[in-house]
Amino acid sequence: MKLKIKKDILLSNLNYVARAVSTKNVIPVLAGIKFTLNENGLYLEASDESIVIKTFIDKSNIQEINETGSIVIPGRYILDITRKIPHEIINLETDGLKILITTPSSEYNLNGIDATEFPDYNLDLIKTPIILEQKHLLNIINQTSFAASMQESRPILTGINIKIDGDILEAVATDSYRLAVKKINLDNSINDNIDIVIPKSSLIELSKLLNEDEKIELHIFNNKIIFKFDNLLFQSRLLNGTFPNISTLIPTEHNIEVIVNLDELYNIIDRTSLLSDTDKNIIQMKITNNELITSCDTLQVGKVEERIIVEKNNNNNLKISFNARFMMEALKSFQSEKIKMLLINETKQFIIKALNDESLIQLIVPVRTY
Amino acid sequence: MKLKIKKDILLSNLNYVARAVSTKNVIPVLAGIKFTLNENGLYLEASDESIVIKTFIDKSNIQEINETGSIVIPGRYILDITRKIPHEIINLETDGLKILITTPSSEYNLNGIDATEFPDYNLDLIKTPIILEQKHLLNIINQTSFAASMQESRPILTGINIKIDGDILEAVATDSYRLAVKKINLDNSINDNIDIVIPKSSLIELSKLLNEDEKIELHIFNNKIIFKFDNLLFQSRLLNGTFPNISTLIPTEHNIEVIVNLDELYNIIDRTSLLSDTDKNIIQMKITNNELITSCDTLQVGKVEERIIVEKNNNNNLKISFNARFMMEALKSFQSEKIKMLLINETKQFIIKALNDESLIQLIVPVRTY
Numbered sequence: 001m002k003l004k005i006k007k008d009i010l011l012s013n014l015n016y017v018a019r020a021v022s023t024k025n026v027i028p029v030l031a032g033i034k035f036t037l038n039e040n041g042l043y044l045e046a047s048d049e050s051i052v053i054k055t056f057i058d059k060s061n062i063q064e065i066n067e068t069g070s071i072v073i074p075g076r077y078i079l080d081i082t083r084k085i086p087h088e089i090i091n092l093e094t095d096g097l098k099i100l101i102t103t104p105s106s107e108y109n110l111n112g113i114d115a116t117e118f119p120d121y122n123l124d125l126i127k128t129p130i131i132l133e134q135k136h137l138l139n140i141i142n143q144t145s146f147a148a149s150m151q152e153s154r155p156i157l158t159g160i161n162i163k164i165d166g167d168i169l170e171a172v173a174t175d176s177y178r179l180a181v182k183k184i185n186l187d188n189s190i191n192d193n194i195d196i197v198i199p200k201s202s203l204i205e206l207s208k209l210l211n212e213d214e215k216i217e218l219h220i221f222n223n224k225i226i227f228k229f230d231n232l233l234f235q236s237r238l239l240n241g242t243f244p245n246i247s248t249l250i251p252t253e254h255n256i257e258v259i260v261n262l263d264e265l266y267n268i269i270d271r272t273s274l275l276s277d278t279d280k281n282i283i284q285m286k287i288t289n290n291e292l293i294t295s296c297d298t299l300q301v302g303k304v305e306e307r308i309i310v311e312k313n314n315n316n317n318l319k320i321s322f323n324a325r326f327m328m329e330a331l332k333s334f335q336s337e338k339i340k341m342l343l344i345n346e347t348k349q350f351i352i353k354a355l356n357d358e359s360l361i362q363l364i365v366p367v368r369t370y
Numbered sequence: 371m372k373l374k375i376k377k378d379i380l381l382s383n384l385n386y387v388a389r390a391v392s393t394k395n396v397i398p399v400l401a402g403i404k405f406t407l408n409e410n411g412l413y414l415e416a417s418d419e420s421i422v423i424k425t426f427i428d429k430s431n432i433q434e435i436n437e438t439g440s441i442v443i444p445g446r447y448i449l450d451i452t453r454k455i456p457h458e459i460i461n462l463e464t465d466g467l468k469i470l471i472t473t474p475s476s477e478y479n480l481n482g483i484d485a486t487e488f489p490d491y492n493l494d495l496i497k498t499p500i501i502l503e504q505k506h507l508l509n510i511i512n513q514t515s516f517a518a519s520m521q522e523s524r525p526i527l528t529g530i531n532i533k534i535d536g537d538i539l540e541a542v543a544t545d546s547y548r549l550a551v552k553k554i555n556l557d558n559s560i561n562d563n564i565d566i567v568i569p570k571s572s573l574i575e576l577s578k579l580l581n582e583d584e585k586i587e588l589h590i591f592n593n594k595i596i597f598k599f600d601n602l603l604f605q606s607r608l609l610n611g612t613f614p615n616i617s618t619l620i621p622t623e624h625n626i627e628v629i630v631n632l633d634e635l636y637n638i639i640d641r642t643s644l645l646s647d648t649d650k651n652i653i654q655m656k657i658t659n660n661e662l663i664t665s666c667d668t669l670q671v672g673k674v675e676e677r678i679i680v681e682k683n684n685n686n687n688l689k690i691s692f693n694a695r696f697m698m699e700a701l702k703s704f705q706s707e708k709i710k711m712l713l714i715n716e717t718k719q720f721i722i723k724a725l726n727d728e729s730l731i732q733l734i735v736p737v738r739t740y
Contacts, residue, residue: 302480
């Protein structure tokens with residue numbers, strides 16, 4: 001392998017794939033980035049076994065391709081060296097398993113690994129992928145992933161459930177104490193029913209690579225999904241198991257509907273939770289005639305009461321307790337100025353929606369404090 | 371105690387003293403900030419036993435003083451509450467050991483601690499302090515503290531030695547592998563000889579409070595020092611013990627004088643050290659006719675050579691090894707475009723100075739690698 005390439009182009013592509021470089025080093029070759037140079041251009045590929053990221057630099061963006069070939073280069077070193085080299089053009093050349101990186105004033109000689117040792121992740125694509133706007137996928141991830149579980153005790157809940165039926169895509173995440181549902185309309189309808197669970201961690205890594213303005217293809221397989229966008233392929237494993245059926249969990253009726261300014265509610269919960277027990281983070285919320293009062297009383301610390309004005313649909317009052325962090329994360333997922341809360345009683349889960357938009361539902365299970 | 375005060379004024383002063391609030395909680399009262407309100411204004415004071423910070427808010431900056439008094443308020447809570455309250459004016463009121471913080475829409479009730487339980491740090495001042503520009507003290511700290519030891523095995527080396535003789539102040543820090551000496555001229559000469567060692571950690575905390583344009587008073591006692599500046603008192607304990615005498619350590623002769631661009635040298639050392647063993651961080655430097663070549667060869671990783679052009683005073687050549695991080699930290703302390711290195715041989719410590727400025731000397735002990 002031998003090529004000349006602009007530092008900036010190599011660096012931006014290394015930054016993409018570096019997100020997948022394994023830092024645990026169980027398999028030494030996965031601490032590396034696989035370089036494959038052919039007549040069409042340069043492929044970079046890295047994996048931590050959970051995700052695979054592959055990027056392509058077209059030959060039109062490479063100064064010189066002198067000799068095709070492939071090798072695995074230690075990820076940390078090639079990234080740091082490329083980032084810190086002050087020259088515009090980098091020469092990359094292999095000599096057996098040695099990698100030579102040269103500039104007019106420096107010479108680096110790194111130990112590589114044979115490219116055949118790098119696992120073959122088979123990133124073949126399907127013919128009819130699902131196509132989304134990247135910004136819609138970004139919304140799905142940002143508005144649901146926080147509700148997925150961090151606990152490995154129920155692995156399936158560490159993922160986000162994506163279902164597609166016709167032209168409706170529904171994403172659900174839950175840790176069993178709260179739940180987030182986001183629905184979007186696809187541009188075209190698909191024939192198969194899709195029902196997969198993608199690890200939250202994969203989607204969060206993916207979200208860092210997404211930009212607002214382009215489309216993304218979803219290539220769904222039995223046990224994996226490949227996202228294709230820009231000059232990138234991003235593969236994630238899928239989680240096995242049955243995701244809870246949420247249709248019975250979301251209440252269809254309610255006793256009180258409260259309309260409230262989103263920022264005001266967020267801020268009083270934030271301040272009230274300052275005095276909560278840091279582990280449990282539980283605060284009370286009282287809804288009276290036209291006021292919403294949050295409060296917290298922690299023996300060692302002290303107590304607090306904060307209040308705001310709200311709109312209500314009837315004279316029913318309610319007192320309820322919940323985890324303040326869960327509530328704040330749910331509220332943060334909305335962009336509207338006002339939101340509505342639909343509540344039944346102090347023991348039943350309640351839901352939060354934007355005022356005139358059913359596409360996002362946040363559900364919170366209250367905490368019993370008596 | 372009862373007062374009304376602008377949120378911004380209280381917050382900026384809480385932010386100062388919060389740096390001294392103990393996070394280890396060995397003594398519960400030290401997790402608090404002592405509020406003392408009298409007719410002149412409000413004093414805030416906090417300490418982690420190693421440092422004490424006290425600030426004063428003049429009555430002209432307080433909206434209303436209704437009732438003087440004092441109490442210790444948990445530092446973390448009063449800081450977070452004040453930061454997050456959206457109102458311009460905060461009401462603070464005590465009721466026994468309860469602290470009431472109220473705004474038009476909220477009420478906080480914190481558990482305080484009796485002010486008499488807060489240690490009396492006696493922050494009385496002396497009549498004739500030493501006076502410096504804050505920016506000079508900031509230079510002293512930034513240009514020497516990195517060379518002080520992190521190891522508690524020789525506690526005295528975790529401090530910065532400050533000596534004053536006549537109108538010359540000399541600051542020295544060393545971890546025995548490197549040494550930094552900074553000299554500045556005082557505006558007026560003092561009669562006593564000063565020779566104290568201030569913990570590096572205290573000075574680094576102090577440096578975060580300093581600004582460029584004002585003066586600072588140094589009040590030196592037997593076992594402590596008080597810095598007075600702006601509306602603040604900052605007290606630190608002193609370290610007991612004898613600081614090494616550096617006069618014999620700094621070479622007065624050299625075989626090679628090399629003049630080199632500071633940034634260029636810093637950058638090639640930075641890049642060369644990418645391939646060094648992360649623990650030891652050792653690289654080689656070769657000085658030939660008009661080139662300076664840094665190199666590193668690490669068995670598992672690979673090797674690197676970087677070179678720059680230098681000016682030299684004779685034809686002597688030299689090969690020397692050193693800790694790259696120590697060298698980079700030393701270089702970072704200079705602001706000049708060019709620096710000079712004065713070297714004897716591969717085993718003797720070498721020194722670095724700015725071109726026409728003797729006020730700062732960095733000394734590095736080489737590493738034997740053969």
